[in-house]
Amino acid sequence: MSAEQSGTQPILLEQDVVRARQLARTLAQGCGMSLINLTKLVTAVSELARNAVVYGGGGHMDWQVVEKDHRKGLRLTFRDEGPGIPDIKLAMTDGWTSGGGLGLGLTGAKRLVDEFELDTAPGAGTRVTILRWA
Amino acid sequence: MERIPILQIGEFLLVTIQVDMHDQLAMTLQDDLSERISATSAKGVLIDISALDMVDSFIGRMIGTISGVSRIMDTQTVLVGMQPAVAITLVELGLTLPGVRTALNAERGMRLLNNSAAPQ
Amino acid sequence: MAALQPFTLTAIRTHQASLVAEWLAGLDASGATRNLKADDLKRQTEEFLDLLHAGLQNGDASNLNAGAWDEVRLFLEKLSHSRALLGQDSQQTATFIFSLKGPLFALLQREYSEQPAQLANQLLQVSELLDALGLHTIRTFQKSREAVIKRQQEELLELSTPVVKLWDGVLALPMIGTLDSQRTQVVMESLLQRIVDTGSEIAIIDITGVPTVDTLVAQHLLKTVTAIRLMGADCIISGVRPQIAQTIVHLGLDLQGVVTKANLADALKLALHRLGLSVAKAG
Structure with missing residues (x-):
């Protein structure tokens, strides 16, 4: 058993996106995640961490190792105090972007994980929680 | 400033990405490559990503852009060595890199470039 | 909750041989011994009684998670795992524990025939203990079965995709x-x-x-x-x-x-x- 089962990592700058990816990779390896699932999770982390930096003006990534029926998983929450997303339905459409990207960040990340929850409102920041089982 | 090296081998440019790239590094590579294609009139660009354990939409977009830019500048781009886990993830992400030529490894990629660079 | 009387422990120890015999007869009658070797079963019943006795001596019967019960729990986990592999169902596996109740109650009745209050108290304690052990057996049995099914599924998946x-x-x-x-x-x-x-x-x-x-x-x-x-x-x-x-x-x-x-x-x-x-x- 590792001593730490949860924690928080700041994502303020662009370089922090790389750090968030590396942390997620280490944690996922600790959960015994297969290479494919690990790659999917790390890619989702990259998308969401970048969103927090680019659109949210920086934020935090909360991480938590969870266990159910002898199966480990990683739950990550990306939160920022940015402008929020006015139209969730539109934001969850493939190819839609407000920042000149490919518009695959949110929808793509959702496809890469087992659970995905988006909580946002204009002016109230954005919270995205994802979970991937090992 | 941190930079990804671009090697020139004959008529071709070779880029091997071995670091966990942050976005600025990817943008710099994109600019550097366009400059070098123009300066050397290279016939082809080979991008080796066999050491990359993740390609997200940002890096994917960079690869697509490099491929598109080089095509306009009459240069072929070949992307080689994508790992299985990365390929599966990219497809799931919804990024299929249409129009980007691919090869299993650097050797096959070179052969592909050589064949297409041969005078018609 | 009061612990088991030392007298009960001594009674179990002294009459262990007859207890095992009655228990085995009960197991046989319930049909839970199908596919099992008589020798193995006898060894298992004796070992369990020994472990149970040791557990009762060192620990509190009301808290099965305590360290004193580690060996009993481990024994039951191994038992239910092996039963799962043999293809027994959960009922047959749990019967191993529950069929000990009859002989044990009969024994207590004989020993405490002069003290009805003590008898009732000891019966309740033994009953609760065996129930808890039985439930633990079922729980581990199910986990073992799930593990077997999961492994088979994975094997099947790999078998079905030859490149x-x-x-x-x-x-x-x-x-x-x-x-x-x-x-x-x-x-x-x-x-x-x-x-x-x-x-x-x-x-x-x-x-x-x-x-x-x-x-x-x-x-x-x-x-x-x-x-x-x-x-x-x-x-x-x-x-x-x-x-x-x-x-x-x-x-x-x-x-x-x-x-x-x-x-x-x-x-x-x-x-x-x-x-x-x-x-x-x-x-």
């Missing part, structure tokens, strides 16, 4: 059965890994053995084809039977950019042609 080498640089994957998301992922992974390992430039997915192709299956196939292309290899889908071709058209599915062939032979021919090879009659 075969047809030629130097040509791999084939004969798909048989229904394609769901989990299976597609396994198929994809093993095929893609083999492409890297062998440096094969062409992969043929043969779907002759796939009963139906619906929208979901078509999507899975498309994803696999795309992933293979991203890695720098080509993919051919063969074995598209007439009714499947009709279904695909009928559903309006877009298989654009995917090379399809009617059978594996045609696909191999195309693969060889792409590699610059041709097959000629000898002599």
Whole structure:
């Protein structure tokens, strides 16, 4: 058993996106995640961490190792105090972007994980929680 | 400033990405490559990503852009060595890199470039 | 809660032989001994009584999670695991514990015949203890069964996706059965890994053995084809039977950019042609 089962990592700058990816990779390896699932999770982390930096003006990534029926998983929450997303339905459409990207960040990340929850409102920041089982 | 090296081998440019790239590094590579294609009139660009354990939409977009830019500048781009886990993830992400030529490894990629660079 | 009386412990110890005999008879009568060797069972009952006795001496009967019960719990976990492997059901496994109640109650009744209050108290304690142990057995039994099922599922998945080498640089994957998301992922992974390992430039997915192709299956196939292309290899889908071709058209599915062939032979021919090879009659 590792001593730490949860924690928080700041994502303020662009370089922090790389750090968030590396942390997620280490944690996922600790959960015994297969290479494919690990790659999917790390890619989702990259998308969401970048969103927090680019659109949210920086934020935090909360991480938590969870266990159910002898199966480990990683739950990550990306939160920022940015402008929020006015139209969730539109934001969850493939190819839609407000920042000149490919518009695959949110929808793509959702496809890469087992659970995905988006909580946002204009002016109230954005919270995205994802979970991937090992 | 941190930079990804671009090697020139004959008529071709070779880029091997071995670091966990942050976005600025990817943008710099994109600019550097366009400059070098123009300066050397290279016939082809080979991008080796066999050491990359993740390609997200940002890096994917960079690869697509490099491929598109080089095509306009009459240069072929070949992307080689994508790992299985990365390929599966990219497809799931919804990024299929249409129009980007691919090869299993650097050797096959070179052969592909050589064949297409041969005078018609 | 009061612990078991030392007197009860002594009684169990002194009458262990007759207790085991009665217990075994009870187990036999309940039909829970099917497929089990008499010797093994006798050894198991004796060992359990020893462990139970040791546990009662060192620990509190009301808290099974305490360290004193580690060995008893471990014994039961091993027992239910072995029973699961033998194909016994949970009822038969739990009966191992519950059929000890009869002989043990009878024993207590005899020993405490002069003290009805003590008897009631001790009966309750023993009953609760055995119930808890029985439940623990069922719980571990179910976990063992689930583990067995999970392992079999995984083995089945791997068995059902053999990647075969047809030629130097040509791999084939004969798909048989229904394609769901989990299976597609396994198929994809093993095929893609083999492409890297062998440096094969062409992969043929043969779907002759796939009963139906619906929208979901078509999507899975498309994803696999795309992933293979991203890695720098080509993919051919063969074995598209007439009714499947009709279904695909009928559903309006877009298989654009995917090379399809009617059978594996045609696909191999195309693969060889792409590699610059041709097959000629000898002599």
